[in-house]
């Protein structure tokens with residue numbers, strides 16, 4: 001069985017981000033990590049492999065060369081293969097184009113199950129997973145909190161939807177996006193890290209393979225980032241003075257009503 | 264080309280969600296700018312009552328009411344929404360950045376090769392076009408994104424991004440028949456209704472959030488009381504969720520929910536970036552912490568430096584009194 005995991009390398013929360021003076025680009029401090037939710041996807045793939053044995057896990061990303069490190073982390077955790085589809089000539093923010101490329105790769109490789117995180121921590125868009133499923137014409141389930149493989153070719157998943165929790169039986173091939181709580185992602189062992197250093201990471205040029213789901217060149221994007229800016233800054237905090245906690249609470253409520261006008 | 268606007272309405276307990284009414288108010292401004300029409304679409308079962316409310320905000324309210332649409336599924340709902348979009352030909356389709364919106368819109372965007380911009384918080388006009396405001400990197404940066412001129416725009420917005428305008432003239436209600444396509448690969452085994460909270464965390468105007476400083480699960484009843492008085496909700500930091508004092512559902516922050524209520528009060532929360540990223544867009548932020556150097560004070564409008572266990576009972580009384588007066 002082939003399990004594909006799509007991951008994204010994202011800027012760490014602590015990374016400094018500088019907006020260029022023309023506001024057209026961002027300079028991001030070189031502190032990157034595997035997207036938080038993608039770790040659950042990788043871990044789940046490994047658990048499927050541990051349960052079913054005859055499973056090959058391929059982790060794939062559409063990214064520039066710096067993402068090699070993120071791929072190595074997933075190998076260290078226990079993935080079998082890692083592929084980087086080079087984004088340097090196709091840099092885009094358009095989820096539709098990214099999904100076209102990843103879906104094309106999935107179609108070319110063949111797969112039984114695709115896992116990814118429920119959203120990326122940098123843009124919080126939550127688009128690419130469901131879009132890939134749509135291109136591939138397979139079902140998807142968003143933000144799963146439990147996965148059990150049933151045979152043959154079926155899986156049972158639990159996910160949270162508006163108003164409650166749903167359990168569904170899904171025919172494979174299918175795509176699931178991982179929610180926190182699906183599992184506890186393992187910390188790679190030193191042997192895993194050693195293996196990851198030696199593992200060759202395949203690099204693919206998206207121009208080199210057929211993309212049956214539509215154009216992927218930058219000109220075909222329907223989205224254009226016009227500018228970046230800093231969020232409006234809050235004035236500095238006003239510490240409420242008072243003799244007793246009750247005095248403070250009283251003053252606060254008065255300010256919230258009269259000044260902030262939120263009561 | 265006319266830039267008609269269509270808003271996908273979500274309901275809770277058969278009534279439109281506040282977030283959907285916000286979108287109609289935003290959609291009205293967009294339609295006015297482009298001299299185009301504003302429509303709303305309601306897809307579900309027993310949604311006719313909601314249509315009467317929605318209709319006071321839109322020119323047309325399209326209702327697809329069918330037993331088979333009782334439980335949301337992306338497959339069935341998207342098949343119906345797709346037909347409506349095809350038939351009415353809007354150039355701008357708006358939805359909420361909710362669990363449903365995030366599940367549904369990407370599939371639809373593929374079918375229309377749309378410009379998909381999700382989790383946005385505002386819009387503006389630039390020349391003849393529309394531009395969408397979207398925070399990146401947990402709100403460290405704001406980006407302005409324009410859809411291609413010929414593309415259909417599909418955009419989802421966070422709840423509390425817009426104010427709800429006054430209802431206006433009644434529009435027209437149009438009932439459409441559904442041609443529901445189910446995905447044969449998915450069989451729903453069970454649906455367990457969650458505890459029906461008064462308001463959704465993301466839609467709440469008031470949030471009081473507890474951190475590790477709350478010390479134990481039972482102390483959250485203090486926060487519940489204040490939440491009830493204010494008609495709002497109780498949130499939690501990750502530490503609290505990891506300690507199992509509260510459900511993951513209540514977690515605010517980078518790996519939880521992003522909220523922007525009118526008023527957020529953080530109690531015993533240090534203000535780690537991961538948490539701040541989930542609440543920084545709140546209109547007014549209050550922090551209660553005994554440590555004057557807690558980072559949360561760097562992000563707050565008002566602060567109380569004191570023991571929360573002495574402040575909160577007093578705050579509860581004061582808020583109650585101010586509520587009763589108004």
Ligand SMILES: Cc1cc2nc3c(=O)[nH]c(=O)nc-3n(C[C@H](O)[C@H](O)[C@H](O)COP(=O)(O)OP(=O)(O)OC[C@H]3O[C@@H](n4cnc5c(N)ncnc54)[C@H](O)[C@@H]3O)c2cc1C
Pocket residue numbers: 036473474475476477499500501502503514515516517518519520530531532533534535536537538541551552553554557569570571572
């Ligand atoms: C990948 C990742 C994702 C994360 N995602 C999230 C997320 O989504 N949400 C989130 O919240 N965190 C998240 N975190 C964790 C985050 O970094 C912090 O660890 C967490 O927010 C701290 O929670 P806290 O403020 O409740 O606890 P602490 O940092 O321990 O702060 C407790 C505060 O309570 C105060 N206090 C104690 N007693 C009292 C008292 N009696 N009266 C008044 N004040 C008192 C203390 O002064 C202190 O400031 C994430 C971390 C990582 C690595």
